[in-house]
Amino acid sequence: MPTLFRISNPAPAIALTLSLACHGIAAGQTTDRAIFVANNGNLEGSITSFFVNEDGTLSFADRLVTGERDSLQEPCPGCNASTISITPDGQYLAVGHPASNDASQAISIIEVGRNAELTLVEQFFAPSSLLGVVWIDDRILAATQSAGFATTNTVNIFRFQPSGPSLTLQDSTTTTGFTTDLAVDRERRRLFAQQTIANGVRSYSVAMNGSLTELDFLPLDNTYQLGLGASADGTRLYAGGGISNGGNKVSGVAVDPETGALSPIPGQPFDSGGSAPKQAVVSDDGLFVIAGHGSDATVRTFFADEQGALTATGVSFDVGSQGTLGRVATMDEFVFATDTSTLGNGLMGVYSFTLGQSGELQQNGPLYDTEGLAPNGIAVWNPVGAPCPGDLTGDGDVNVFDLLELLDAWGACADPGDCPADLDRSGTVDVFDLLLLLENWGGC
Numbered sequence: 001m002p003t004l005f006r007i008s009n010p011a012p013a014i015a016l017t018l019s020l021a022c023h024g025i026a027a028g029q030t031t032d033r034a035i036f037v038a039n040n041g042n043l044e045g046s047i048t049s050f051f052v053n054e055d056g057t058l059s060f061a062d063r064l065v066t067g068e069r070d071s072l073q074e075p076c077p078g079c080n081a082s083t084i085s086i087t088p089d090g091q092y093l094a095v096g097h098p099a100s101n102d103a104s105q106a107i108s109i110i111e112v113g114r115n116a117e118l119t120l121v122e123q124f125f126a127p128s129s130l131l132g133v134v135w136i137d138d139r140i141l142a143a144t145q146s147a148g149f150a151t152t153n154t155v156n157i158f159r160f161q162p163s164g165p166s167l168t169l170q171d172s173t174t175t176t177g178f179t180t181d182l183a184v185d186r187e188r189r190r191l192f193a194q195q196t197i198a199n200g201v202r203s204y205s206v207a208m209n210g211s212l213t214e215l216d217f218l219p220l221d222n223t224y225q226l227g228l229g230a231s232a233d234g235t236r237l238y239a240g241g242g243i244s245n246g247g248n249k250v251s252g253v254a255v256d257p258e259t260g261a262l263s264p265i266p267g268q269p270f271d272s273g274g275s276a277p278k279q280a281v282v283s284d285d286g287l288f289v290i291a292g293h294g295s296d297a298t299v300r301t302f303f304a305d306e307q308g309a310l311t312a313t314g315v316s317f318d319v320g321s322q323g324t325l326g327r328v329a330t331m332d333e334f335v336f337a338t339d340t341s342t343l344g345n346g347l348m349g350v351y352s353f354t355l356g357q358s359g360e361l362q363q364n365g366p367l368y369d370t371e372g373l374a375p376n377g378i379a380v381w382n383p384v385g386a387p388c389p390g391d392l393t394g395d396g397d398v399n400v401f402d403l404l405e406l407l408d409a410w411g412a413c414a415d416p417g418d419c420p421a422d423l424d425r426s427g428t429v430d431v432f433d434l435l436l437l438l439e440n441w442g443g444c
Contacts (some may be wrong), residue, residue: 030051030090030112030113030114030115030116030381030383031114031383032051032052032116032383033051033052033331033332033380033381033382033383034049034050034051034052034061034112034116034380034381035049035050035052035058035329035331035336035350035378035379035380035381036048036049036050036084036086036093036112036116036118036378036379036380036381037049037050037084037338037350037370037372037375037376037377037378038081038082038083038084038095038375038376038377038378038379039081039370039372039373039374039375039376040080040081040082040326040340040373040374040375040376040377041079041080041081041372041373041374042072042079042080042099042373042374043068043069043070043071043072043076043079043373044065044067044068044069044079044372044373045065045066045067045068045076045078045079045080045081045095045097045372046063046064046065046066046081046370046371046372046373047063047064047066047081047084047093047095047108047110047118047372048060048062048063048370048371048372048375049061049062049063049112049116049117049118050116050350050368051116052331052334052352055364056333056334056352056353056354056364056365057352057364057365058350058352058364058365058368060368060371061115061116061117062115062116062117062118063118063370063371063372064110064118064119064120065078066078066079066081066095066097066108066110066120066123067079067081067097067106067123077097077105077106077123077125078097078106078108078123079097079099080097080098080099081095081096081097081108081376081377082096082097082098082099082130082131082376082377083095083096083098083130083131083132083133083376083377084096084133084377084378084379085133085134085135085141085379086112086135086379086380086381087135087137087138088135088137088138088188088387089138089387089388089389090112090381090383091111091112091138092109092110092111092112092121092135092138092160092162093108093109093110093111093112093118093379094107094108094109094110094133094135094141094143094160095107095108095109095110095133095377096130096131096132096133096143097130098129098130098131098146099129105125105126105127105129105130106123106124106125106126106130107123107124107126107130107133107141107143107158107167108120108122108123109121109122109123109124109160109165109167112381121162121165122165122167124167126143126156126158126167127145127154127156129144129145129146129147130143130144130145130146131144131146131180131181132144132146132179132180132181132182132193133182134182134183134184134191135184136157136184136188136191136206137188137208137425138387138389138423138425139159139160139161139424139425140157140158140159140160140170140206140208140210140425141157141158141159141160141167142155142156142157142158142182142184142191142206143155143156143158143182144156144179144180144181144182144193145172145179146178146179146180152174153174153175153176153177153178153179153195154172154173154174154175154179155172155173155175155179155182155191155193155202155204155212156169156171156172157169157170157171157172157206157210157211157212158170158210159210159425160425161424161425161426162424162432163424163426163432170209170210170211171210171211171212172212173204173212173214175193175195175198175202176195176198177195177196177197177198177199177200178195178196178197179193179194179195180194180196180226181193181194181225181226181227181228181239182228183228183229183230183237184230184234185230185231185232185233185234186232186233186234187233187234189205189234189257190203190204190205190215190230190234190255190260191203191204191205191206191212192204192228192230192237192255193228194225194226194228194239195225196224196225196226196242196244198219199219199220199221199222199223199224199225199244200217200218200219200220200225201217201218201220201225201228201237201239201251201253201262202214202216202217202218203215203216203217203255203260203261203262204260205260208416208418208419208425209416209425209427210425215259215260215261216259216260216261216262217262218253218262218263218264220251220253220264220269222244222245223241223244223245223249223251223269224239224240224241224242224243224244224245225239225241225251226239226240226241226242226277226278226279227239227240227277227278227279227280227281227292227327228280229279229280229281229282229289230255230282231282231286231308232282232284232285232286233257233286234255234257235254235255235257235308236252236253236254236255236265236282236286236304236308237251237252237253237255237262238250238251238252238253238280238281238282238289238291238310239251239253239279239280240272240276240277240278240279240280240291240292240293241269241272241277242276242277242278242294243276243295245269247275247276247295248271248272248273248274248275248276248277249269249270249271249272249277250268250269250270250271250272250277250280250289250291250302250310251268251269251270251280252264252265252267252268252269252270252308252309252310253265253268254307254308265307265308265309266307266309267309267310268309268310270302270309270310271312272291272293272300272312273300273312273316274291274293274295274296274298274300274316275293275294275295275296275298276293276294276295276296277291277292277293277294278292278293278294278325279291279292279327279328280292281328281329281330282304282330283330283333283335283355284330284331284332284333286304287303287304288301288302288303288304288313288355288359289301289302289304289310290302290328290330290335290355291328292325292326292327292328292337293325294322294323294325295322295323296318296322297318297319297320297321297322297323297324297325298316298317298318298319298325299316299317299319299325299328299335299337299353299361300312300313300315300316300317301313301315301355301359301360301361302359303359313358313359313360314359315358315359315360315361317337317351317353317361317363319337319339319351320339320341320343320344320345321341321343321344323340323341324339324340324341324343324344324348325337325338325339325340326338326339326340326374326375326376326377326378327376327377327378328378329378329379329380330355330380331380331382332382333354333355334352334353334354334355334364335352335353335354335355335361336350336351336352336353336378336380337350337351337353338350338351338370338375338376338377338378339351339367339375340374340375340376341374347367347369348367348369348370348374348375349367349368349369349370349375350367350368350370350375350378351363351367351368352364352365352368388440388444389423389436389437389439389440390402390423390436390437390438390439390440390441391440391444392405392406392420392421393405396443396444397442397443397444398437398440398441398442398444399441399442402437403437405420405421406421406429406433406434406437408421409421409422409429410429410430411428411429411430412427412428413427413428413429421433423436423437424436
């Protein structure tokens with residue numbers, strides 16, 4: 001499989017440190033809840049990290065510039081940091097840069113330190129255009145190749161190798177419509193992709209070696225599928241209908257947890273109450289769906305019943321002028337939303353809300369400045385329930401028994417798709433896996 005080319009000099013102001021100390025051993029995830037905002041500026045791309053306090057207020061942690069330029073005529077692979085995802089172990093961010101004047105787009109891989117500090121590992125050229133990225137596991141990354149309405153769109157699977165570093169294409173599959181969004185359930189059992197024009201949703205399984213298998217496709221007639229969101233248990237999907245089908249619809253799809261088969265939730269599509277819904281996410285407890293709207297820039301909440309059918313709560317938060325709402329994300333009882341522009345109120349940044357028992361959105365603090373241009377995508381990190389790299393026995397500790405398991409598996413994996421001791425997913429159990437295990441030694 002081809003390995004993507006590194007961008008050796010993504011921007012004059014960025015220095016890349018390619019050392020084993022930085023890439024061969026993970027620095028370890030933060031033990032506090034955090035969010036990471038991708039700032040989608042045309043002249044400057046950046047990532048901002050915040051700690052999430054107990055009361056839902058945010059504390060600034062760090063900001064990393066991924067690319068900058070003086071004019072739109074200059075190449076800038078690291079500008080337009082639009083979409084962002086964090087590994088299940090909280091150690092790496094992947095950022096898609098879908099819009100630039102370069103022949104190929106870029107994926108930035110960023111390491112997250114224990115204090116939510118951000119270090120650029122590397123930027124890689126990738127097939128255009130990267131409107132959706134999501135980690136399947138700590139080394140396998142899915143990304144869209146959103147090439148437009150009339151040309152071939154694909155879902156690509158990459159393997160990230162910190163020692164090197166490298167990003168290698170493992171598998172790819174085509175879709176029949178404009179594919180811009182991906183979603184996974186919390187257990188990472190299923191990958192989902194939407195498509196517009198040829199409207200519908202696809203489900204996939206992804207093996208440990210990165211091979212991709214399509215499980216089902218559900219056509220959804222005249223309603224677009226935008227901003228795909230999955231419930232934590234992976235049994236429901238929702239998406240905004242944009243300007244299609246009356247410009248006020250949210251789709252609902254049921255997922256068979258055993259087979260990945262897809263079927264419409266009874267009563268869908270649901271009336272969103274707003275104008276041009278562009279995203280739908282599910283609360284962590286599965287009781288609510290939160291829809292973000294493009295034309296009226298509102299965040300609206302809905303009750304979800306046992307079958308997944310939606311009923312509007314009547315709660316709406318208006319971010320501001322048309323088109324200024326970016327993306328929406330959830331964590332525990334909190335909801336986060338970005339304001340991409342200073343239009344209307346002179347401010348842009350990220351909001352934090354507490355989601356109440358009736359679907360109300362209680363604002364936690366002010367609109368927080370990301371210190372970046374056009375805040376958009378949001379990745380959330382919750383250390384509760386996070387995987388514990390190196391715990392091969394599953395006893396909640398990384399100890400001598402895990403070390404013995406790793407040593408017993410030393411060498412090339414007989415089945416790369418099922419090789420738990422291969423912690424860095426390289427296909428071989430070697431010294432890099434040993435270093436990762438030692439880095440996480442102790443109680444999970």
